[in-house]
Amino acid sequence: MSIGDGRTAGGAETGAAALKASTGAQLRKIRLDRGLSLTEVAQRAEVTKGFLSQLERGLTSVSVPTLLRVCEVLGIGVGELFAYPDEQVVDGGNRIGIGGEGVAEYLLTPVGATAFQVFRSVIEPGGGTGGPYRLDTATIFAMGLSGSTRLIVGGETRILSEGASTSFSGQTLHQFDNPGTTVSEVLWVLSPPLPRAARGPA
Secondary structure (H helix, E strand, O other), X not given: OEOOOOOXXXXXXXXXXXXXXXXXXXXXXXXXXXXXXXXXXXXXXXXXXXXXXXXXXXXXXXXXXXXXXXXXXXXXXXXXXXXXXXXXXXXXXXEEOOOOEEEEEEEOOOOOOOOOEEEEEEEEEEEEOOOOEOOOOOEEEEEEEEOEEEEEEOOEEEEEEOOOEEEEEOOOOEEEXXXXXXXXXXXXXXXXXXXXXXXXXX
């Protein structure tokens, strides 16, 4: 499977530039709507002003933990950045950005799904989340679709080869990467779905 179009192998950067630009533009609009300066958001998210500016212009990648911190400062859930499928039969899923390097994520459940949310991750060799993070969801189920993905949950390493599955709390620190030499894929089921608004004030 391809990171680019979900159908052919290779091409981690295909479509990535457009997604970065779209995500960055959303973050900038939300920041301006909140009346927050680049400096204020950067300080509170523990990043440099220059990095945040590049992120908003779609010029840099961002790790999952850093993107979640920026979202928290802006008072949104990362789910606010997703393009949700609106059809009942989802063909391939909508590509979304949750952060990470060498990772393409596809949202497979439509906007009306409220009990759970399903993603497919396509991970290039060496790609991953860029660090550990927590998600505002109760339970995560993960199943390896191809290749071999290293998932670290609360300091414990779990290898997701094809057909292997595991479950854990989204509140537990976790991260994943592809330590192999071929593309790997993982199916994720989150229950409940990631919220579109932050639980606390910005």
